[in-house]
Amino acid sequence: MANRRAAILVLEDGRTFHGEAYGRVGETFGEAVFNTGMTGYQETLTDPSYHRQVVVQTAPHIGNTGVNDEDDESSRIWVAGYVVRDPARTASNWRATGGLAERLDAEGVVGIAGVDTRALTRHLRERGAMRVGVSSVETDPRALLARVRQAPAMVGADLSAEVTTARPYVVEADGTHRFTVAALDLGIKRNVPRRLAARGVTTHVLPATSTIDDLLAVGADAVFLSPGPGDPATADAPVALAREVLTRRIPLFGICFGSQILGRALGFGTYKLGYGHRGINQPVLDRATGKVEVTSHNHGFAVQFPGAEPGAVVPDRIIDTEFGGVEISHVCLNDNVVEGLRAKDVPAFTVQYHPEAAAGPHDADYLFDRFAQLIEGGKQHA
Numbered sequence: 239m240a241n242r243r244a245a246i247l248v249l250e251d252g253r254t255f256h257g258e259a260y261g262r263v264g265e266t267f268g269e270a271v272f273n274t275g276m277t278g279y280q281e282t283l284t285d286p287s288y289h290r291q292v293v294v295q296t297a298p299h300i301g302n303t304g305v306n307d308e309d310d311e312s313s314r315i316w317v318a319g320y321v322v323r324d325p326a327r328t329a330s331n332w333r334a335t336g337g338l339a340e341r342l343d344a345e346g347v348v349g350i351a352g353v354d355t356r357a358l359t360r361h362l363r364e365r366g367a368m369r370v371g372v373s374s375v376e377t378d379p380r381a382l383l384a385r386v387r388q389a390p391a392m393v394g395a396d397l398s399a400e401v402t403t404a405r406p407y408v409v410e411a412d413g414t415h416r417f418t419v420a421a422l423d424l425g426i427k428r429n430v431p432r433r434l435a436a437r438g439v440t441t442h443v444l445p446a447t448s449t450i451d452d453l454l455a456v457g458a459d460a461v462f463l464s465p466g467p468g469d470p471a472t473a474d475a476p477v478a479l480a481r482e483v484l485t486r487r488i489p490l491f492g493i494c495f496g497s498q499i500l501g502r503a504l505g506f507g508t509y510k511l512g513y514g515h516r517g518i519n520q521p522v523l524d525r526a527t528g529k530v531e532v533t534s535h536n537h538g539f540a541v542q543f544p545g546a547e548p549g550a551v552v553p554d555r556i557i558d559t560e561f562g563g564v565e566i567s568h569v570c571l572n573d574n575v576v577e578g579l580r581a582k583d584v585p586a587f588t589v590q591y592h593p594e595a596a597a598g599p600h601d602a603d604y605l606f607d608r609f610a611q612l613i614e615g616g617k618q619h620a
């Protein structure tokens with residue numbers, strides 16, 4: 239629950255909100271982004287892709303189910319700051335092991351409560367994601383604004399080294415082992431190896447600086463490119479690695495940051511969306527089946543397809559690349575953003591959204607089956 243100490247939130251354009259300190263008392267900076275999920279705040283907070291972002295929750299009640307020992311997507315909270323409207327006064331859930339405010343405080347996360355987060359969201363939607371400062375130690379918004387304007391921007395941010403695992407580790411397959419996957423950890427979420435394990439995949443999670451030889455040394459049947467924070471335009475080493483994987487025709491699957499990396503490896507560009515997609519009810523069309531999936535998203539950048547402006551109608555045709563034909567397999571029905579890529583001539587596909595989604599929805603879980611089928615096919619041809 240919020241404590242009674244005053245706090246302020248100041249956006250880069252000077253818009254100011256007043257509230258109360260929530261979590262740790264202090265001051266923090268980052269990129270202000272909003273998440274529209276009504277559930278899943280623990281997964282959001284512990285998702286490494288939110289590193290350096292101050293997350294605004296549009297849902298007014300946050301913290302109702304407290305925190306538990308099962309839902310973390312990584313070993314810590316990553317958000318740079320947290321903005322809520324009306325935090326729960328007591329946590330109530332059979333799995334809860336503590337309260338959210340206490341956990342935020344324990345992990346040093348500065349937050350603010352009592353903010354009209356829907357008004358703030360509408361502002362960000364009109365003006366775009368921007369830098370923000372939250373402080374419960376500064377009372378002068380102009381002084382805080384000056385510091386906001388000195389904080390680093392998300393464009394150009396290379397953050398993989400800050401979130402990747404220091405050492406390789408293995409997540410064993412459930413039951414019978416079928417395949418081995420080398421996962422490049424650029425900010426992986428725990429639920430990815432878990433979804434793979436359910437398909438008989440043993441995942442070797444490897445540091446972001448791994449080389450093609452490191453991937454091959456674990457006996458990888460396939461490669462996974464993980465989600466992660468930062469600007470994909472900076473991810474030159476993972477892009478070069480993905481190109482090696484494509485050249486060797488090793489089956490490849492990637493999610494979110496991983497999709498942007500495959501896009502760049504194929505010769506496409508990436509660009510920053512106005513305010514991004516963050517929530518758990520985004521409609522995505524799978525063009526192969528014509529089905530619409532309700533999906534979980536967390537991305538501020540997207541792949542730019544050749545010859546079209548961001549937001550323009552996505553081409554149906556197969557696009558020629560250095561690695562053969564590529565189709566845009568998935569599109570977001572809200573704004574036509576590219577949500578998936580599939581190579582026709584090399585065994586590679588990716589999605590920009592999150593099929594591993596915990597707290598759901600699980601419509602896109604089939605993509606892990608597609609990956610298993612792709613690996614199976616690769617083994618038959620080998």
Ligand SMILES: NC(=O)CC[C@H](N)C(=O)O
Nearest residue numbers: 287465466494495538539
């Ligand atoms: N979840 C992710 O992988 C995010 C990818 C990238 N940092 C973006 O914001 O678009």
